[in-house]
Amino acid sequence: xxxxILFDFNGVIVDDEPQHCxxxxxxxxxxxxxxxxxxYYRDYLGFDDRECFRFAFTRMGRQxxxxxxxxxxxxxxxxxxxxxxxxxxxVPGSAGFIRRxxxxxxxxxxxxxxxxREIDLVLTLSGLHGFFEVIVAAEDVANCKPDPExxxxxxxxxxxxxxxxMVIEDSLPGLEAARRxxxxxxxxxxxxxxxxxxxxxLVWPTLEGRSPAELPWGAE
Numbered sequence: 323x324x325x326x327i328l329f330d331f332n333g334v335i336v337d338d339e340p341q342h343c344x345x346x347x348x349x350x351x352x353x354x355x356x357x358x359x360x361x362y363y364r365d366y367l368g369f370d371d372r373e374c375f376r377f378a379f380t381r382m383g384r385q386x387x388x389x390x391x392x393x394x395x396x397x398x399x400x401x402x403x404x405x406x407x408x409x410x411x412x413v414p415g416s417a418g419f420i421r422r423x424x425x426x427x428x429x430x431x432x433x434x435x436x437x438x439r440e441i442d443l444v445l446t447l448s449g450l451h452g453f454f455e456v457i458v459a460a461e462d463v464a465n466c467k468p469d470p471e472x473x474x475x476x477x478x479x480x481x482x483x484x485x486x487x488m489v490i491e492d493s494l495p496g497l498e499a500a501r502r503x504x505x506x507x508x509x510x511x512x513x514x515x516x517x518x519x520x521x522x523x524l525v526w527p528t529l530e531g532r533s534p535a536e537l538p539w540g541a542e
Contacts, residue, residue, distance in 0.1 A: 324427060324428070324429050324482065324486070325428055325429070325482070325486045325487070325488070325539065326428065326429040326430070326431065326477070326480050326482040326486060326487045326488070327423055327428050327429075327430055327431075327487075327488050327489075327490060327534060327537070328430075328431045328432075328433050328473055328476050328477065328487060328488070328489045328490070328500075328505070329420075329430065329431065329432050329433070329489075329490050330432075330433060330434055330489070330490060330491045330492060330493070330496050331432050331433075331434035331436050331441055331444075332434065332435075332436055332492075333413065333492035333493065333510070333512045333513045334413060334416065334490050334491065334492050334510055334512070334529075335412065335413060335416045335420070335432070335444070335445075335450070336410070336411070336412055336413065336416075336444045336448075337411040337412060337413045337414075337512065338402075338405075338406065338410075338411070338444070339363075339367070339512075339513060341402055341405040341406060341409075342402060343359055343362045343363070344401075344405065345398045345401035345402045345405060346362060346366065346371075346374060346398055347359070347362065348398075348401055349394055349397045349398040349401065350375075350378055350394075352397065353378075353379075353382070353384075353394070354382070355378055355381070355382050357378070363513070365377070367493050367494075367495075367513055368435070368467055368468075368493030368494060368495030368496055369435060369466055369467070369495065370435030370436070370460040370466040370467075371394075371395045371398060371399075371435070371437065371460060372391055372395065372460065372466065373435075373466050375390075375391045375394045375395065376391060379391070395437070399437055399439065399440065402440060403439075403440070403443065406440075406443060406444060406447070410444065410447055410448065412448055413510065413512055413528055413529060414528040414529065414530040415528050415529035415530030415531060415532060416528075416529045417448060417449075417450060418529075419529040419532055419533075419534070420450055420453050421450075421453065422533060422534065423453075423534045424453040426534060426535075428534055429455055429480050429482065430453055430454045430455060431454060431455060431456035431457065431458065431476040431477075431479070431480060432445075432454050432456070432457045432458065432459075432476075433458045433472040433473050433475075433476045433489075434457075434458070434459060434460070434472075435460050435466045435467060435472075436459060436460060437459060437460050437461065438457065438459035438460070438461055438462075441457055441459055442457075455479075455480060456476050456479045456480055458472045458473075458475050458476045458479075462475065463475065466495075467493070467495040467496050467498070467499035468494075468495040468496075468498035468499045468502065469499060469502070470499050470500070470502035470503035472499065473489060473499055473500055473503035473505060474503050477503065477505070484503070484504045484505055485540055486539075487505050487506075488505070488506055488507075488508060488534075488537045488538075488539060489503075489505045489506065489507040489508070490507075490508050490509075490510065490529075490537075491507055491508075491509055491510075491522075492509060492510050492511070492512045492513045492514070493513055493514070494514065494518070494519075497509060497519070497521060497522055501521075506523045506537075506538060506539070506540055507522050507523055508522060508523055508524040508525070508526065508537055508538065509522040509524070509525045509526070510525075510526050510527070510528055510529060511525055511526070511527050511528075512528065523538040524536075524537065524538045
């Protein structure tokens with residue numbers, strides 16, 4: 323039976339947290355809310371856009387009505403799209419790792435709180451879209467990480483047993499989501515210091531020079 327690797331997206335495949343950070347800061351500013359980079363990485367990292375805006379609006383004492391949240395998500399998406407077209411950077415080693423995994427027969431999925439249009443944009447521009455059988459985006463789940471819904475949905479779509487799945491993440495909510503889905507998880511230290519990721523099964527600085535065979539696959 324084949325093995326599967328379920329990739330988070332932001333901070334694992336694409337190095338776009340700075341673009342997300344700046345887009346969220348700029349969007350929230352239009353609603354009169356001030357957020358800085360430190361606050362973004364402390365309070366917002368790992369959440370999807372819906373949760374980011376719900377959280378911010380609640381802090382503002384403002385009703386997070388679905389129509390208002392949807393409007394804010396669209397405003398941020400426009401800024402993100404513009405930033406990615408201007409400057410796209412992948413996490414070091416991610417493209418090679420993905421291509422190597424596909425060539426070795428691993429089944430691949432993306433599980434992310436990003437919008438599908440954002441995932442499609444990056445994977446298309448980078449030439450990686452065709453390697454992924456399944457993409458679970460923000461629109462496909464009711465609950466964002468650390469809820470395990472996204473990982474459970476991707477695993478079931480691939481029809482692979484939990485013991486034959488590996489998650490690659492960069493955020494603490496993502497690690498918790500993998501754990502709650504009953505999956506082993508390797509972390510790349512692109513968004514948090516390696517010392518804070520000790521609960522993972524494996525920690526790498528990036529995917530540079532790494533092979534899927536090095537992942538901590540459990541006993542079957």
